[in-house]
Amino acid sequence: MTIVVVGAGAAGFFSAIHNKYTHPHDDVIIIEKSTELLTKVTLSGGGRCNVTHACFDPQQLCDFYPRGAKELRGAFHRFSPEDTMHWFESRGVPLKIEADNRVFPVSNNAHDIANCLIHEAKKLGIAIWTKCSIRSITKADAAPFAVTLSNGRTHTCTKLVLATGSNRQGYQLAESLGHTIVPPVPSLFTFKIPDPNLHELSGLSVPAVQIRLSIGKNRCHQGPLLITHWGMSGPAIIKSSAWHAIDLHRANYSCDMTIHWLADYTRHAIEQAIQTTAKKYPKKHLSNPSPFSEIPSRLWDYLVRHWNLSLPDHWGGLTPRHMHLIADRLQSDVFAVSGKGTFKDEFVTCGGVALHDIHFSNMESRVCPGLHIVGELLNIDGVTGGFNFQSAWTTGVLSAC
Ligand SMILES: Cc1cc2nc3c(=O)[nH]c(=O)nc-3n(C[C@H](O)[C@H](O)[C@H](O)COP(=O)(O)OP(=O)(O)OC[C@H]3O[C@@H](n4cnc5c(N)ncnc54)[C@H](O)[C@@H]3O)c2cc1C
Numbered sequence: 001m002t003i004v005v006v007g008a009g010a011a012g013f014f015s016a017i018h019n020k021y022t023h024p025h026d027d028v029i030i031i032e033k034s035t036e037l038l039t040k041v042t043l044s045g046g047g048r049c050n051v052t053h054a055c056f057d058p059q060q061l062c063d064f065y066p067r068g069a070k071e072l073r074g075a076f077h078r079f080s081p082e083d084t085m086h087w088f089e090s091r092g093v094p095l096k097i098e099a100d101n102r103v104f105p106v107s108n109n110a111h112d113i114a115n116c117l118i119h120e121a122k123k124l125g126i127a128i129w130t131k132c133s134i135r136s137i138t139k140a141d142a143a144p145f146a147v148t149l150s151n152g153r154t155h156t157c158t159k160l161v162l163a164t165g166s167n168r169q170g171y172q173l174a175e176s177l178g179h180t181i182v183p184p185v186p187s188l189f190t191f192k193i194p195d196p197n198l199h200e201l202s203g204l205s206v207p208a209v210q211i212r213l214s215i216g217k218n219r220c221h222q223g224p225l226l227i228t229h230w231g232m233s234g235p236a237i238i239k240s241s242a243w244h245a246i247d248l249h250r251a252n253y254s255c256d257m258t259i260h261w262l263a264d265y266t267r268h269a270i271e272q273a274i275q276t277t278a279k280k281y282p283k284k285h286l287s288n289p290s291p292f293s294e295i296p297s298r299l300w301d302y303l304v305r306h307w308n309l310s311l312p313d314h315w316g317g318l319t320p321r322h323m324h325l326i327a328d329r330l331q332s333d334v335f336a337v338s339g340k341g342t343f344k345d346e347f348v349t350c351g352g353v354a355l356h357d358i359h360f361s362n363m364e365s366r367v368c369p370g371l372h373i374v375g376e377l378l379n380i381d382g383v384t385g386g387f388n389f390q391s392a393w394t395t396g397v398l399s400a401c
Helices: 012-024 040-047 056-062 069-078 079-087 110-123 168-176 235-243 243-251 267-282 297-307 320-331 389-400
Strands: 002-006 029-030 095-097 102-106 126-131 136-139 144-149 152-156 159-162 181-187 190-191 204-211 220-227 231-233 255-260 333-337 339-341 350-355 371-373
Touching: 002 012, 002 152, 012 029, 012 102, 012 159, 040 079, 040 110, 056 069, 056 255, 069 389, 079 102, 079 389, 095 144, 102 110, 110 190, 136 168, 136 371, 144 333, 159 168, 159 333, 168 181, 168 320, 168 350, 190 235, 204 235, 220 235, 267 320, 297 333, 320 333
Parallel strands: 002 029, 002 159, 029 126, 159 371
Antiparallel strands: 095 102, 136 144, 144 152, 181 350, 190 231, 190 339, 204 220, 204 255, 220 231, 255 333
16 A cells, blocks of 8 residues: 655655554655755744744644634644654654743754654655656546656555645645635735834834734734834734735735734823823933833834824923823824735745645545645644644644544
């Protein structure tokens, strides 16, 4: 019996390895179109590979998936981030949990993860064919599938796993076998904001903002915000890009974004800090000092101008009405988003094979029995932080059940 796995990424390797554990007497072959194995693993997390996230409650873990949360809940009970960590550590790759719960190899070297997977696959006798693209897949009479490669050769197999990632050819193969494809759109990106005065503040950050977009569901996203030389980035923005990936695509990446600059402050605490600064520094210019340690003084200076509130020049000139207006803007400051930028640490595609086409007990297709679909080819994606690899590992394992 032969099991063919198409795609030598995280999900494909995990599927092949676990299929070999489950069916040790079967031949397992990974077919990869490029010359490289595990390309995204080696590039991931800025070369460090954020291999999973230390969130060990499946219910909570699902909250990090804009698409796929419901289907993954049971799956994470069966192969969790804890299992991922144990799998790599027990094969000689020590891992560490960072302050924000992202998990990396202690070596900070993504190649350790890739080499571990390659070593395990070779040890098990899994064949890996590179530079082999799949031209077509047909149902065969003698065996369930006939896979025709770009070199014209055809191979039959009893079980076929599609693990082609967010790749147009993979979508076409899945579609040719009867699956519904949810149109793919990018997720995990930064926002362009057309304001050269803001761009000059590139590198400044604020630890806890809350942001809300004018499109899609009325949902807030909280976290650090980073100013860049084209707009804004940081966890609050990246999360927002994932949860609003489809709405943003439809809106051509153009919308209003409302920022609460001091998400951890009550209204009372904001007003008190403004009053205290006005009392303490009546002769100082309003642009300096910032009343909040969380807002760097250069950003404060920018905000005071950007608000355009006709405020007095000095702190001592502020009336209670002015203080009220400033507090209002700090809690609700509107910026125009005019496009999307890149997020170099992670990128993922939202969309892919519709989840109603898949049995999540073993990732087998409901429309094409014998075919299993895993990883990013599915309409599953998580926010940044190791969640995308976790769904690749989990679906890879389940495809062997
Ligand atoms: C720069 C970057 C950094 C990232 N960092 C992180 C991170 O730190 N943590 C995290 O959780 N996620 C990260 N991600 C997301 C993560 O890499 C993906 O979600 C994950 O790799 C998906 O795994 P996969 O196996 O489904 O697909 P892929 O890794 O894309 O693998 C699919 C494979 O299939 C092959 N293939 C495609 N079509 C065919 C065909 N027709 N025939 C044969 N082979 C084919 C491709 O060449 C590829 O090798 C990052 C992504 C990027 C781009």
